[in-house]
Structure formats: structure tokens, C-alpha cells
Amino acid sequence: MPSSxxxxxxxxxxxxxxxxxxxxxxxxxxxxxxxxANRWWSEGSGHLLPGRVAYPNDYGxxxxxxxxxxxxxxxxxxxEPIGTNGRACVTCHQPADAMSISxxxxxxxxxxTNGHDPLFAAIDGRNCPHLPxxxxxxxxxxxxxxxxxxxxxxxxxxxxxxEITPEFTIEVVRDPSGCNTHPKYGLxxxxxxxxxxxxxxxxxxxxxxxAADFGVTPFSIKDSRPTDRDPETGxxxxxxxxxxxxxxxLKTQAISAALExxxxxxxPSEAQLAEIIDFESQIxxxxxxxxxxGDLDExxxxxxxxxxxxxxxxxxxxxNNTTRYVFPMGDAWKSLxxxxxxxxxxxREFRESVARxxxxxxxxxxxxxxxxxINNIGLGNPIxxxxxxxxxxHMTGMDVANGWVDVGTTxxxxxxxxxxxxxxxxxxxxxLFRLTCSGSHAPHPFLGRTIFTxxxxxxxxxxxxxxxxxxxxxxxxxxAARAPYFVNGSAKNLRExxxxxxxxxxxxxxxxxxxxxxxxxxxx
Amino acid sequence: MNRRTIMTSTLLIxxxxxxxxxxxxxxxxxxxxxxxxxxxxxxWLSEYDGELYYLGIQxxxxxxxxxPFLGHNVLVEGTISDQERICGGIVLDPVRxxxxxxxxxxxxTILPAEDRYTVPFAPRPPGPSGGRLAFQRPPPEPExxxxxxxxxxxxxxxxxxxxxxxxxxxxxxQVLDYATKTGARTIEVTASSGATLLSDGTHxxxxxSLAPKRANEVAxxxxxxxxxxxxxxxxxESEQESPDGVDDWRSRRTLIRVAP
Numbered sequence: 001m002p003s004s005x006x007x008x009x010x011x012x013x014x015x016x017x018x019x020x021x022x023x024x025x026x027x028x029x030x031x032x033x034x035x036x037a038n039r040w041w042s043e044g045s046g047h048l049l050p051g052r053v054a055y056p057n058d059y060g061x062x063x064x065x066x067x068x069x070x071x072x073x074x075x076x077x078x079x080e081p082i083g084t085n086g087r088a089c090v091t092c093h094q095p096a097d098a099m100s101i102s103x104x105x106x107x108x109x110x111x112x113t114n115g116h117d118p119l120f121a122a123i124d125g126r127n128c129p130h131l132p133x134x135x136x137x138x139x140x141x142x143x144x145x146x147x148x149x150x151x152x153x154x155x156x157x158x159x160x161x162x163e164i165t166p167e168f169t170i171e172v173v174r175d176p177s178g179c180n181t182h183p184k185y186g187l188x189x190x191x192x193x194x195x196x197x198x199x200x201x202x203x204x205x206x207x208x209x210x211a212a213d214f215g216v217t218p219f220s221i222k223d224s225r226p227t228d229r230d231p232e233t234g235x236x237x238x239x240x241x242x243x244x245x246x247x248x249x250l251k252t253q254a255i256s257a258a259l260e261x262x263x264x265x266x267x268p269s270e271a272q273l274a275e276i277i278d279f280e281s282q283i284x285x286x287x288x289x290x291x292x293x294g295d296l297d298e299x300x301x302x303x304x305x306x307x308x309x310x311x312x313x314x315x316x317x318x319x320n321n322t323t324r325y326v327f328p329m330g331d332a333w334k335s336l337x338x339x340x341x342x343x344x345x346x347x348r349e350f351r352e353s354v355a356r357x358x359x360x361x362x363x364x365x366x367x368x369x370x371x372x373x374i375n376n377i378g379l380g381n382p383i384x385x386x387x388x389x390x391x392x393x394h395m396t397g398m399d400v401a402n403g404w405v406d407v408g409t410t411x412x413x414x415x416x417x418x419x420x421x422x423x424x425x426x427x428x429x430x431x432l433f434r435l436t437c438s439g440s441h442a443p444h445p446f447l448g449r450t451i452f453t454x455x456x457x458x459x460x461x462x463x464x465x466x467x468x469x470x471x472x473x474x475x476x477x478x479x480a481a482r483a484p485y486f487v488n489g490s491a492k493n494l495r496e497x498x499x500x501x502x503x504x505x506x507x508x509x510x511x512x513x514x515x516x517x518x519x520x521x522x523x524x
Numbered sequence: 525m526n527r528r529t530i531m532t533s534t535l536l537i538x539x540x541x542x543x544x545x546x547x548x549x550x551x552x553x554x555x556x557x558x559x560x561x562x563x564x565x566x567x568w569l570s571e572y573d574g575e576l577y578y579l580g581i582q583x584x585x586x587x588x589x590x591x592p593f594l595g596h597n598v599l600v601e602g603t604i605s606d607q608e609r610i611c612g613g614i615v616l617d618p619v620r621x622x623x624x625x626x627x628x629x630x631x632x633t634i635l636p637a638e639d640r641y642t643v644p645f646a647p648r649p650p651g652p653s654g655g656r657l658a659f660q661r662p663p664p665e666p667e668x669x670x671x672x673x674x675x676x677x678x679x680x681x682x683x684x685x686x687x688x689x690x691x692x693x694x695x696x697x698q699v700l701d702y703a704t705k706t707g708a709r710t711i712e713v714t715a716s717s718g719a720t721l722l723s724d725g726t727h728x729x730x731x732x733s734l735a736p737k738r739a740n741e742v743a744x745x746x747x748x749x750x751x752x753x754x755x756x757x758x759x760x761e762s763e764q765e766s767p768d769g770v771d772d773w774r775s776r777r778t779l780i781r782v783a784p
Contacts (some may be wrong), residue, residue, distance in 0.1 A: 157746075177655065218700050219693035220748055225748035323655035365650050367634070369594070377690045380591025382559065382634070383582055384566050386651040442625050442686060445593060 012425075021411045039096040040109060043081040043088040043118060046074035054288050057158065059480035063288025063297065063307040064095050064204075065110065071200030071279065077272035078279045086118030086160035089254075089276060092148065092200040092261070098285045098478025099204040103146045105516055110143060120226050123263055124149035141177065141429060145489030147197035148261070149179065152246075152460050154192045159231070166463030167441045170194065172191065173432040173452065180431050196244050196455040197430060198487050204285035205310045210250065210397045212238045212317030217399035222373045223352055238401045243471050243487045246461045250277045284310040285478045290523050293333075293352035299468035302329040302355075305523055310395055310477065319394035326388045326397055327476075327524065328359045340347045350519065356512075357471070357520025361387045366507040370446035372406040373470055381446070390473065397476035399524075404470040407504060409486045410455040411447065411469030414504050416490040417454070430454040430488060437465035444468065454488055494518045528649035530602045535698045541544050546769020551577060551616055552601045552722045554624065556631035557592040561612045563637055565646045567611035568592060570600055571714070572723070577602070578613030581622055581643050581659035584651065588623070589690065594632055597624040599684045599728070601720060601773050620773040622684035673706040673784035680742065682776040685730055687741050696742075699780050700750050706784040711746060711754050715739035718775030721768060729764060732774065736760035744779075 002431040039055060041047075043484050044170035051069040054061040071077040078089040083169060093099045101119075109117050115134050122129040125148065131138035141147040156164045172180045172187060180186045187194060216238045220227050227236050228248040239245040247253040254276045260262040268276070285308040288297055297306030306326035319326035333355040336348035365489050368374060374390055383389070390405060391397035399405070408414025418428045437449040444451060459467035471487045479485070484492045491497035498517050504511050509517070553572040559578070560567050565582040568591045579600065580589035592598040609615065622768055647658035666706025678699050680692050701707045705710060715738035719729035765775045 217697055219694055219696040219745065221690045221693050223690050224688045224693045224696055224745065226745060241567050321655045323652040325652075375593070375644065378585045378587070378590040380568065380582055381593040381595070383563065383591075384650040389654055445596065445625075448627060 031107040039094070039105065039425045040290075041085060041090050041094055041096070043091060044079065048080075048128050049073055049095065053095070055481065057481045059287065061288045061294075062096065062098055062288040062478055062481040063286060065284040065307040065311050067282040067284065067311050068278075071282075073279075075275075076279055077268055079273040081118065082268060082282055083258060083264040085123065085263045087121060087262045088263075089203070090258065091117075091119050093203040095285075096188060096481065098202055098328070098481040099283065100202045100478070100482040101146060102482050103144065103484055103492075104459075105136075106146055107143055111141070111391075115139065119263075120189055121263070121338070124261055127177035127197075128185055129184060130178070130185065132180055141197050143490075145197070145429065146199050146484055147338075147489050148200055149177075149195050150184070150198050150243075151179075151193045151195050151260070154194045154460070155185060156461050156463050159228075164463045166459075166466040167459070168435045168437045168451075168459070168463070168468070170456070171436075172436045173434050174428060175431050176427065176429055177399045177431065179461075180433075194433075194456070194460055195431070197489075198455070198478075199489050201242070201474055202478060202482070203280050203286065203398060204283045205475060206241075206250065207279055207315050207395060208281075208310070208313070209240055209398065209475065210238065211315035212236055212401075212493070214318055219399075220402045223464075225462070227402070239352070240398055240401070242474055244458045244461050245402075245472050250280055267446075284308075285481075286310055287478060287480050287523055290350075290480075292347065292519065293354055293523055294347045294351075296523055301332055302327075304328050304395065312382070313395040315394075316400070317394035317446070318392050318400050320388045320392035325396055326362065326392055326394060327353060327358060328394075352521050353519045355517035355520075357518070360509070360513050360517045361520060364507075364509075364513065366505050368505060370511075371408075371465060372444070372468075373402075374405050374444060376445055376466075391476065393475075398473045403473040404458045404467070405473065406457070406469040406471070407501075408469070409471060409490060410457060411452050412452040414486075415454050416500070433467055435459070441465055457487070476521065476524050479524055494521050526671070529663060539587060540664065542572055546721050546723055550602070550723060550774070551603050551604060552720055552769055554597050554599050554635065555636040556628065556721070557596075557598045558633045558637040559594065560636060560641060561637040562611070562641055562643050563639075564643055565641055565648075565650045566634075567613075567641070569611060569613045572600070576613040578610040578615045579619055583646070583648055584653070586657035586659040586661075588659070589619070592621050593633070595627055595629070596615075597626075597628050597631055597728075598622065599624060599720070601771075614710055622686070622773075628688075628745045634737070638668060650741060658754055669702070669705050673708070674703055674784045678702075678780040678782070680738075680778040680780070681773060682718075682738065682775075682778075683729075684718075684776065685734070687734075687738060688745065694778075696745060696749065698719065699782060703751055703754065703782045705783070708782045708784040709755055710757060710782060711743070711751060711781040712757045712759070712781040713739045713743045713746075713778060714759045714781075715742065715778040716762055718772065718777070719764045719767045719773035722776075723769070728769065732762070732764065735762070742778050742780065 004502050042407035049071040051066045053064045081088050092101050094101050109119055119125055120139055126138050127141050155166050158164055175181045182524050216236050228239050229236055230249050237248040251273050254273050255267045258268050283305045288306055325520050333351040338345045365384050365386055367382040368385050391399045418426045432451050435451045437443055443449045453469045456468050458470040485497045491500055495518055498514050555570045555572050558569040567581045569581040570577050599622040601620030605615045605617040607615040658703045678695050680695055715735045717730040717732050717734040722728055739760045743758050
């Protein structure tokens, strides 16, 4: 645990905001208690979001920095319920949850509102709109996995709205929500639609997420398809924002999200869009304090840690090298002499574990195999590399460009699923699709012509066989505040995330490596 | 004969030898790739006719050599060099490799590192780099393009039986750049399918229908990539060049001519 001196120093630099001044934003000192109600940012509350504010989580505290300073949210379209269902952008992008939303928060909100919060809107907060209101089973994917329904037209359309002829057919193998086989919402409806279920992504640190100053070329190095462009400026975009890269800019994303998730009657006004983008472009989030490692933002500490590091960080940097690093940690926590003070030495021990965890992330090699859009882009299958090979963007751990990869989070055989048997009443929660690639195209080099998936990912946008299950990587920041992980919420905690990779790539981490890696990830 | 038939017959080494074999310096064959781990990066090998051949090492996307895929056979088209063996294999240099489309579960060999096999020349380690790509090329001299503009040709070469791949992105960008800067009105796209002569005399041919697919795909990519308002003349070669076992990979090609 951090020493009291560390806590005092932190509180000086991250002043406590009185609840009466900013009702929903709480800065803690160690041990402070916060009611669930105080964590929730309601739509249209009109409060001030302080320039620096901290929110407690199980690992310590998340820090939010508004680069513009104290942010007046009153009337800002990000915070206002501009649609017809009472939601605002902030509903699913809560400051306390690193601008995503955790299942812990979702479940608390269910209990506090008896399921009547706009978060649980029928359109996508329910497993399918036709299911009964107020029944937690009808919202199980949101409550248990933090998943929002994403409904996409099938076949896909190009940017001009023209139908794309897919390279594969799609069949519903199982449909626990009933949505994909529903006569109104499903694949056989008048407007054929595929429903998949995905985690809301972090709306913070977006200067990194949208940076197009490295590796963004007119044709993607992954498959030579044309890179998307900003429809207004014609500039190339990095296509790293959404799980399936379907929206090129913050503006187009805001429009589609407003129409679909907020159920606005039409696109937001230009002024509203400008407000949303202004807010999104200046907010940063990262873990600030850690119950084990103490102050992550202290002078002389690791350069990568704390939200201010993101404010100050450079974009467009490939960090998979020993000159810039993905997460520059330096040597400050490598080897810390013991002081004889039990608390201090415990913290020092933990910090050394974090430093080792970084090295597991950055230097520990393993065979990366059968990962579409990694192994087939000129690197070979397999390659002996490290986590940072794919998670190479300086400060975030995303890809620097075109970051969609299939590591098996949604495609069988690797995706987490329930093996049905007569001795268990556990049932699969997610839909399962069978995609059959046409004989007139080359088969998927690692999965063949018939692929089972819970979410076809990028392929729902491109219609390409090779894109089945390819999901854009997410940033690694604020992870302590926003479990569960992966696009389909299949890793309930950081350990499950690590275990997934351990199984998927047969890494055979030692127990100590897993502990160190979890400790490292929880400080980001 | 369709493509699948050709593939299958080739892999079973059951096809009739139809031509004189390639020169003795050539090694053209289809076989499983083999990964040999080392203390640094792995090297890629393949065995043919009782001999082990070295294909290349793992580096990064800047390399000319794209390693093959375990789980698939690989078509090797190479020239025996006089270099010392690397990783136990006779060095093929230059060498082109093409992963075959069909799965083959037998192609699953990862050999452990042994002290006697090293690749001290590896330009980057298996993990993070030292801050540069393995094969950092000097940036091209800035080109001043002034009228009158000349027609310029660009070539794309393919893996056997394959269409466009990520490695073609740079050439497509050059086409886009030149066509944009010169205001070219016409883009001519001419594609061919190819054949290769294996060392055992087998004539291994792509499906002839690949030629129009390649031409149409390249034209479509350039159109959607920013040249939609240009005139495209698309042609597919209806016949394949007769392979002689030397540089046969050059027959799997699309030629793009940008005509201002």
C-alpha cells in the first residue's frame, strides 16, 4: 500500500473536489469511500468535469485529464440526451470507467434504477428489442459481459451505399438472443441485419487513436485495399477507432452512434457534432494511483504511466523498439533498494513486479501463429515475436495503423464458449454464425472455407473472407477501470485476458510472469 | 484442367513431366516449409529430393523475403548459390516462395534451436527492433515531375494462385501518386496468369481465369483508391508463357501503364 506521504503528495496535485461543487466527480485519497451514485454521470446533469479528477476502482484510482481545463458539460451534446431514448454519449462512456463502462457499473446501475436507466434501452441495451422489458435475462449480455448490440446491414454497403457482394455466405448456427433469427430484426427480415454484441470503447486518448502520421498509406499494408478517407477533407484516416473500422472519423462515428444508440430523429447538428468532437479530442484517461504501486504520476517515475503522460505523449510513433518503447518505463522501478519500512518495501516489491511485467509484454518471445493480418503480411507463419509486435503504438499498445487482427477472440476454435453437456445447465450466451467462403476466392489461409464465429468483425463491413473475426485492437490504458475485456467481453478480468493469450499461443507463461503482467497492465 | 486439379496433381508429384527440366542451378519444387529456431530469429527451410534448402530468415515487413506458412506446402523457385550452408540448408538465392492454398497438416515442423545453427547476420532480433526496420532503404530522391509527362509502367508480381496482397500496397500507391501528379487520363491494366517448371519436369500452371481476376481487381482498387474518374483499359492475357524453370514467377504479373 502507498505510504501516507505518497497519498498526501498525490492529493496535492489532484485536489479533492467537493461533492457539492461537482456532484458526480470524486477525487479520493487512500481509503476514501465512494457511493456508486457518485460515480455515475447522468445524462444532462450539466456538471463541471474538472480538468483533473480521479475515480476509485478496485486497483486504485483512475485519473482523468481534460487538456482544456475544467470542462463545462452543460449543454454539450456529448452529455445531453439528444435522442429519443434518454441516452447521451456519456451513458456508455463514463469518466469513472475510463470513458468506457464496466459490468460493475452496469450492474450497479441496474440495481439502482431497477433496470429503467436509459442505458438499458431496448434498441441495443437489451439482447434484442423484442425481449420483455425489465427482465434481467433480456439484458444479460449487457449485465454480464458489458455488451451493446451492434446491428449491421447484410450484405454490407460501401461508402456510397452500394451493396457489396460478399465472398462468403452467413448462416445462424445458434441465436440465444433470438435477434438474428427474428422476423423483424434478423437476417431473414425485410431489412436483413446481423446483430453482434460488442464492448463500448474508450473515448479518451483519442489523439493516439486517430493519429494518421505513421504507417497510414493510400493502400493498406495488410491487404492493399484502399485506406478510408475523411469524407470532408479527403485525408487518409488510420481506421483504428471502431472494432470493425467502419467509421472513418470522429464526426461520422458520432453521427452513426447518435442515430443508432441514442435513436436521434436525424443526424446531430453541426454545432452538436462540434461539441462532441471538441470534448472527445481533449480528454485523457489512465490509471493514476495503484493500491500496490502507489502514485503512478510521481516525478521521476516511469514515463508511460498516469494520464498526463498521454497528454504529453507523441502520436504517430511505432514503439516496438528499444529507442521509443510502447510504454516507456525506464529503469526507475527495475531494482529498488529496501528501506526496512514494511509498507514502503511492499510498494517497492510491487513496483519491481510491474517493471518485470513490462518486460514480459515487451521482450518475452513466443510463437505467434495463425493470426490473420499478422502472420500473412510478410512476416510468416509462425513468427517468434512478443506482445509488442502487434501492440506497438507508443503509449497505447494499439497498432499504429489498420489495427484489425484475428487473434481468435470471436472465431472458433479459440473464442471462449460454453461446451454444452448433459451435466450442466450453462448455455452459450453469444450468437454463433457459420460463414462459408466462396469457392471462387482463395480460402482463408488459417481457417479454411468454413469458419464459425461469434462476431465476423471487419468482414461484416468488407465482405472479405480474410477479414472474418478480425477486430481492431483496443488501447491498453485505463484497464483497471473498465473490465471486462476483448470486443465480446469474454475476459472478465486481467487474469482471464492473460490466460486467453497463454492458451491461444501456447506461451506457457510461468505463474510469476502472469502475476507481473497483470500488475503491469493494471497500472496503465 | 481446373486449378484444383493442377494443385492436387502437383502436390502428389503425379503429374507427367512435360518438358525438359530447368537448369541444374535451379531448384523449383513444392514441399513443406520447415522452421528452425535459433538463438535469435528462426530460419526457414524446405526439403526436396533428400536435401535441405535454406530459404530465408524471419525479419520484418521491410524484407524482400516473405516467409511461408506452416500448415501449407510452399512452392519454391530458387537458384542454388555458392554461399555456405545456413541453418543446415543449401542456400537458394535468389528465391521466390508461394504458400499453397490448400491445407496440409503434415507441414508442421518447428525444429528446436541448436548451437551449431546460428544467424549472426539477422538484421533485427525476434522482439522489438533497435529503432529501425531490418532493411531500411534510403528515401527516394524527390522526383520533380514536369510536363510533358511520359507514360510510366509499374509491375505487380504474385504468389502462385494468389490475387493482390499487402506487399503490393507500395506499388499501388506509386501508381496513384504518378497518375495524380500527372493528371493521367488513361490507366492500362494488363494481367497474366503464369506457369512454372518444377525441377522434376512438372509443368505447374495457374488457372487461366486468374488473369482477368487480377486485372479487374487492380483496376477496382485503383478506382476506389482515388482514380475513379480516369479511363481504365483492362486486358487479361489469354495464354500463358511457356515456363523454362528460370524466373518463371515473373509470368504471374499485372502491368500497369499510366498514360498521361
